[in-house]
Amino acid sequence: MDKIEIAGGASLNGEVAISGAKNAALPVMAASILSSGESHISNVPCLRDISTMGKLLAHLGMGFHQENGCVILNSDNITSIEAPYDFVRTMRASVLVLGPLIARTGRAKVSLPGGCAIGARPVNLHIMGLEKMGVQITLSEGYIEARASRLRGATVYFDIPTVTGTENLMMAASLADGMTVLENAACEPEVVDLADALVSMGADIKGAGTGIIRINGVSSLRPLDYRIIPDRIETGTYLAAAAVTRGKVKITNCRPEHAEAVISKMEQAGVKITRSDDTLTAEGPDRPAAVDIKTMPYPGFPTDMQAQFMAMAAVAGGTSIITENIFENRFMHVAEMKRMGADIKIEGSTATVKGVKALKGAPVMATDLRASASLIIAGLAAQGKTVVDRVYHLDRGYERIEEKLKALGADIRRIRG
Ligand code: EPZ
Numbered sequence: 025m026d027k028i029e030i031a032g033g034a035s036l037n038g039e040v041a042i043s044g045a046k047n048a049a050l051p052v053m054a055a056s057i058l059s060s061g062e063s064h065i066s067n068v069p070c071l072r073d074i075s076t077m078g079k080l081l082a083h084l085g086m087g088f089h090q091e092n093g094c095v096i097l098n099s100d101n102i103t104s105i106e107a108p109y110d111f112v113r114t115m116r117a118s119v120l121v122l123g124p125l126i127a128r129t130g131r132a133k134v135s136l137p138g139g140c141a142i143g144a145r146p147v148n149l150h151i152m153g154l155e156k157m158g159v160q161i162t163l164s165e166g167y168i169e170a171r172a173s174r175l176r177g178a179t180v181y182f183d184i185p186t187v188t189g190t191e192n193l194m195m196a197a198s199l200a201d202g203m204t205v206l207e208n209a210a211c212e213p214e215v216v217d218l219a220d221a222l223v224s225m226g227a228d229i230k231g232a233g234t235g236i237i238r239i240n241g242v243s244s245l246r247p248l249d250y251r252i253i254p255d256r257i258e259t260g261t262y263l264a265a266a267a268v269t270r271g272k273v274k275i276t277n278c279r280p281e282h283a284e285a286v287i288s289k290m291e292q293a294g295v296k297i298t299r300s301d302d303t304l305t306a307e308g309p310d311r312p313a314a315v316d317i318k319t320m321p322y323p324g325f326p327t328d329m330q331a332q333f334m335a336m337a338a339v340a341g342g343t344s345i346i347t348e349n350i351f352e353n354r355f356m357h358v359a360e361m362k363r364m365g366a367d368i369k370i371e372g373s374t375a376t377v378k379g380v381k382a383l384k385g386a387p388v389m390a391t392d393l394r395a396s397a398s399l400i401i402a403g404l405a406a407q408g409k410t411v412v413d414r415v416y417h418l419d420r421g422y423e424r425i426e427e428k429l430k431a432l433g434a435d436i437r438r439i440r441g
Pocket of ligand 1: 047050116117143144145146147148149150151184185186187188189210214327328350351352393394421
């Protein structure tokens, strides 16, 4: 298992280009199932999750290859309708093939994802919505078995705005008979990107980005030729890295309007931020100020930035209250940060973080994708050496992070394990 070693204290300066958004590329890749032909998706990051999705689509009979940030998929022949447990347990986003498979073939057999480090993460809302659209679903031996002679439009209300639930149903509804209305739908930019991709295939979708999305089913769709949006969470991660190293970092190829909540909280923490359409320049303060955050569905503060923000709070001047409202177990990074000297108390879904003057480098372990990013940020700020183990979590969602940080002046290297 690879590790990443950081000697903390360097101030980050220079430019970093943001890669395509993993959480937009994954549903857009799944959308290619909806039509036959060859799809081209560009600005796709080179990540483990992307290759896992590619392998899953190949398992379904599709052609897949990725070169120079472009994914090419051929969906002429779907020869299997099964997404086996082995794929789904390594990447929950595999569940995104459920809606497209039913819409394309009338059948799907997709392993239930099971829980993960950050929470139970059920898919009951995906299933509820598909059943409203006329899909017969049985759960047996850990699999979702779905069958539908014809999908019909329906009005679906989500108790919770689920990102991949909204995406699964938007894809299924694109080829259903009649109108589907998704209410209390997720508004994330990645949902909008998928809607834009589906419209480029010929789908009729209105309202993506709001809580009510209307999809008027069409009889067929054409292959994709689409460019993925930049990754707003990678953007926030580099903002946090600048914030804790008194650095001056210009972040290019980004979409500031997708990161307003994070930008606002960074400015409250004393980070000086200037922006253009596709760049953000962040100047870190001598010491971040303490700031309270509550994670919420978009456009609220993203849960995927909670751990990275906690690394900032750990060295802030004052006490920050961080409330995690989306997942029930997304504080796995806290124990590791406390090994570095952080002063954090957890009570239920709230962490009270009393900033310390300096963290101390230590050997720590990554537990999930964003926790691993937060430990890298803590290592950049710490005195001494930090070694982050199990960085395969990191490789799922961050393209060449140690190269990008090294280019900004970080003393960081990967130890091949
Ligand atoms: C997506 O996960 C993202 N993944 C996650 O990013 C992100 O943290 C999450 O949305 C929230 O923004 C992808 O897009 C591939 P949800 P998703 O369904 O869709 C509950 C990362 O780090 N829920 O929006 O699985 C659920 O338990 C990953 O890149 C149900 O109860 O999240 C959670 O509490 C981590 N029943 C809440 O809704 C359901 O059927 C939001 O989950 C579905 C969800």
